[in-house]
Amino acid sequence: MHRVVIVGGGFGGLYAAKALRGAPVEVTLVDRRNFHLFQPLLYQVATGSLSPGEIAAPLRSLLASQKNVRVLLGEAADLDSQGRLLILAGDAAVPYDTLIVAAGARNHYFAHPDWCVDAPGLKSIEDATAIRHKILYAFEAAEREPDPARRRAWLTFVIVGAGPTGVELAGALAEIANDTLRNDFRSIHPEESRILLLEGSPRVLPTFPEALSAAAERSLVQLGVGPRTGVRVTAIDADGVTLESAQGTERIEANTTIWAAGVTTSELAQVLEQRAGATLDRQRRVIVGADLSVPGHPEILVIGDMAHCEQARFEQGQSSGDRTPLPGVAPVAMQQGRYAARSILARLRGATPRRFRYRDKGNLAVIGRAAAVVDFGKFRFHGLPAWLLWLFVHLLYLAQFRNRVLVFIRWGFQYLTFDRGARLITGVTPRE
Amino acid sequence: MHRVVIVGGGFGGLYAAKALRGAPVEVTLVDRRNFHLFQPLLYQVATGSLSPGEIAAPLRSLLASQKNVRVLLGEAADLDSQGRLLILAGDAAVPYDTLIVAAGARNHYFAHPDWCVDAPGLKSIEDATAIRHKILYAFEAAEREPDPARRRAWLTFVIVGAGPTGVELAGALAEIANDTLRNDFRSIHPEESRILLLEGSPRVLPTFPEALSAAAERSLVQLGVGPRTGVRVTAIDADGVTLESAQGTERIEANTTIWAAGVTTSELAQVLEQRAGATLDRQRRVIVGADLSVPGHPEILVIGDMAHCEQARFEQGQSSGDRTPLPGVAPVAMQQGRYAARSILARLRGATPRRFRYRDKGNLAVIGRAAAVVDFGKFRFHGLPAWLLWLFVHLLYLAQFRNRVLVFIRWGFQYLTFDRGARLITGVTPRE
Numbered sequence A, B: 001m002h003r004v005v006i007v008g009g010g011f012g013g014l015y016a017a018k019a020l021r022g023a024p025v026e027v028t029l030v031d032r033r034n035f036h037l038f039q040p041l042l043y044q045v046a047t048g049s050l051s052p053g054e055i056a057a058p059l060r061s062l063l064a065s066q067k068n069v070r071v072l073l074g075e076a077a078d079l080d081s082q083g084r085l086l087i088l089a090g091d092a093a094v095p096y097d098t099l100i101v102a103a104g105a106r107n108h109y110f111a112h113p114d115w116c117v118d119a120p121g122l123k124s125i126e127d128a129t130a131i132r133h134k135i136l137y138a139f140e141a142a143e144r145e146p147d148p149a150r151r152r153a154w155l156t157f158v159i160v161g162a163g164p165t166g167v168e169l170a171g172a173l174a175e176i177a178n179d180t181l182r183n184d185f186r187s188i189h190p191e192e193s194r195i196l197l198l199e200g201s202p203r204v205l206p207t208f209p210e211a212l213s214a215a216a217e218r219s220l221v222q223l224g225v226g227p228r229t230g231v232r233v234t235a236i237d238a239d240g241v242t243l244e245s246a247q248g249t250e251r252i253e254a255n256t257t258i259w260a261a262g263v264t265t266s267e268l269a270q271v272l273e274q275r276a277g278a279t280l281d282r283q284r285r286v287i288v289g290a291d292l293s294v295p296g297h298p299e300i301l302v303i304g305d306m307a308h309c310e311q312a313r314f315e316q317g318q319s320s321g322d323r324t325p326l327p328g329v330a331p332v333a334m335q336q337g338r339y340a341a342r343s344i345l346a347r348l349r350g351a352t353p354r355r356f357r358y359r360d361k362g363n364l365a366v367i368g369r370a371a372a373v374v375d376f377g378k379f380r381f382h383g384l385p386a387w388l389l390w391l392f393v394h395l396l397y398l399a400q401f402r403n404r405v406l407v408f409i410r411w412g413f414q415y416l417t418f419d420r421g422a423r424l425i426t427g428v429t430p431r432e
Helices: A011-019 A039-046 A059-063 A125-144 A148-154 A162-181 A210-223 A268-277 A330-349 A386-398 A403-418 B011-019 B039-046 B059-063 B124-145 B146-152 B162-182 B210-223 B270-276 B330-348 B385-395 B401-418
Strands: A002-007 A024-029 A035-037 A057-058 A069-073 A076-080 A087-088 A093-095 A100-101 A106-107 A158-161 A193-197 A225-229 A231-238 A240-245 A248-253 A256-259 A261-264 A295-301 A363-368 A371-375 A380-382 B004-008 B025-031 B035-037 B056-058 B069-073 B076-080 B084-086 B091-093 B098-101 B106-107 B156-159 B193-197 B226-228 B233-235 B240-245 B248-253 B256-259 B263-265 B297-302 B363-368 B371-375 B380-382
Touching: A002 A240, A002 A330, A011 A024, A011 A100, A011 A330, A035 A059, A035 B297, A039 A162, A039 A386, A039 B069, A057 A059, A057 B011, A059 A069, A069 A261, A069 B124, A069 B156, A076 A268, A076 A403, A087 A248, A100 A330, A125 A148, A125 A256, A148 A248, A158 A162, A158 A240, A158 A248, A162 A193, A162 A210, A162 A363, A210 A225, A210 A363, A210 A371, A210 A380, A231 A386, A231 B256, A268 A295, A268 B069, A295 A330, A363 A386, A380 A386, A386 A403, A403 B330, A403 B401, B004 B011, B004 B091, B004 B330, B011 B025, B011 B059, B011 B098, B011 B330, B025 B059, B025 B330, B035 B059, B035 B124, B039 B124, B039 B193, B039 B385, B056 B059, B059 B069, B076 B270, B084 B270, B098 B330, B106 B162, B124 B146, B124 B256, B146 B156, B146 B248, B156 B240, B156 B248, B162 B210, B162 B226, B162 B363, B210 B226, B210 B363, B210 B380, B270 B297, B297 B330, B363 B385, B380 B385
Parallel strands: A002 A024, A002 A100, A024 A069, A100 A295, A158 A193, A158 A256, A193 A225, B004 B025, B004 B098, B025 B069, B098 B297, B156 B193, B156 B256, B193 B226
Antiparallel strands: A035 A057, A076 A087, A087 A093, A106 A261, A231 A240, A240 A248, A363 A371, A371 A380, B035 B056, B076 B084, B084 B091, B106 B263, B233 B240, B240 B248, B363 B371, B371 B380
């Protein structure tokens, strides 16, 4: 029986495994974690709206009824592309006939890897609970702090990067300060917090059309967020951020900085470079062919955030002939996962798989209560209807019916009470 | 205005603060954590039924509407009983007129503090997610392990201590192995797991009447748990447990051991001993007077798990004149918290507070689905009605309406599907 090994249980890997249901193949899904994580809602864990268990579903549960799938908890460490073996940490080898690599992305600090200490990014459950700790602890520390300057530093929050994640975090932080914590403290006024959203390009949500960027910026300003575009961060430490802009160099004293500016791929990309001759782009994504395979290795497919997949005119509104790679978003990974499964089955039938074609169904970003932007290419809108659509789509794609019910209830309570239910400070406090 | 300082936001401290609503006192509640934890359901987090956020509620939310209460995140480190100052870690001093100490209990390993590494106890959210990690990881490791003896050690679970927590953990573990994971693995059969429940006294649930202990033991055996009573644990390490019984010395190879055998009090008990002349019992509980105050310090009250409060015949069915201290359970702490508030208000009016009297409303312990024991003194029953009562009481006392709804839904899903929704392996893996 044809053996398919999938690395990664994110959107790409999970949708590939599901699309192989009932097929005459033996599937092994390898992941370092035992759960599929719904990353688009991770910022809601970081901001105390949801609990980790509500946006994660055990991979074994999701695939339990699929008898041709085996789930293995393990870390892919190396590859023997001649012998067609995936080597796990601890030296176990898993033989494959087709390998699907979908190990996703992680935070990237460009030339400053040390910034990860003071400006955590948002990629895992642990990241999210650590950021939740940092945010909530800042208000607690401010409440106790008698010195006004140090109190102000506790109440200053800097988010680096104004893509969808940065905008979502900034909006949620503003709602925490303005609404959730309004009556909770006696010495401080949380609504006096400063929330700064820094972005290198000239506008927030740079991948969206300009009109929607402008709408998002208005919503942010209304919430009390200060978007600063066209700035470059030159230093981050425990006490704040230094930035450069047209106005010169500026220092912001802030005890809480969050990174939402850059990602790179899993270490597995370098393994593919060394062991299978793959070419990586500047963000270490694997440049794949039209069938998502590594050139020279039709039996190795790379999908999702790890893949650099060029497709002319993938988005309406972009100039034709544009060779921008597909963005690292869930719909791309889902479609590539399903494509990978179909293409394996086509080859088993002796057919040549058709080239992968991304169907762009639109882009969404949420800012806060009743504030979101939607870009369907022809249709673009923002405000309440965009927000309702965002809610609907996210509930729809959340894995497991139980999680949909729990998240729906949490959102309902939050909408009615302005309170956030998962405001726990757990784990160790990194610094006082 | 009379200043009341409460240390600890568990059942004792929270109920004291709530009972002071509207009273002409200034209340400061100090806790190391920003949330009230519903400890009776902590084992359900450890066994993947509930998420941490569902059994915890932010103290600030719970007390936001009570204008005379201030919540302070901080750790009580020392006491100046002459100057009536509570000293926090970091040297801030909080002045009090009355101090209520309700800092609770923590795990205690008697003469073997090193056992905490290999046999974690269940007292905090972090403990619960670490135990959840240990339990779920053991099945994952067994699935990958080719050697039968090592596989068996991964599938052997030892719980030390058969009080309510130990019985609850053992029952839940058996249900995970028998039902939840039944179809999830391809190489192992989770239902072949061995679950051993070790207890030093001659029966499980030793504080319950003998007939209920026997009923609980039958339920455990039915679930496949092996209760071993009258045994003494002499060694615990990463590879297993050594125990002594009437049959001699025995070694159990097990990669997962959980501690549910002993508790001691917070370090604050020793501070009270040194700074206020308090006397501690063998479990380091503070021996309090009939009004719960430290002898010689009517302005310092100790309540909840930290207090050694004797009360003759506190339980029906116990011989009269029995001087056993009240047990460390939630109802005792709640009643003592309310009493502390009433007694402060009585003194402010110039009255002498009446002595504290515990009204025992009964004891409950749950084993698993449709299996629980209830001891109301005169009425004792077990099985389905006891289980339904247990569910009802725990939902009723859970703080915040939202959590009640979420937990109710989680339980409903689990009852119908046998699945557990919060089966995440998070944090670092302690050992391979």
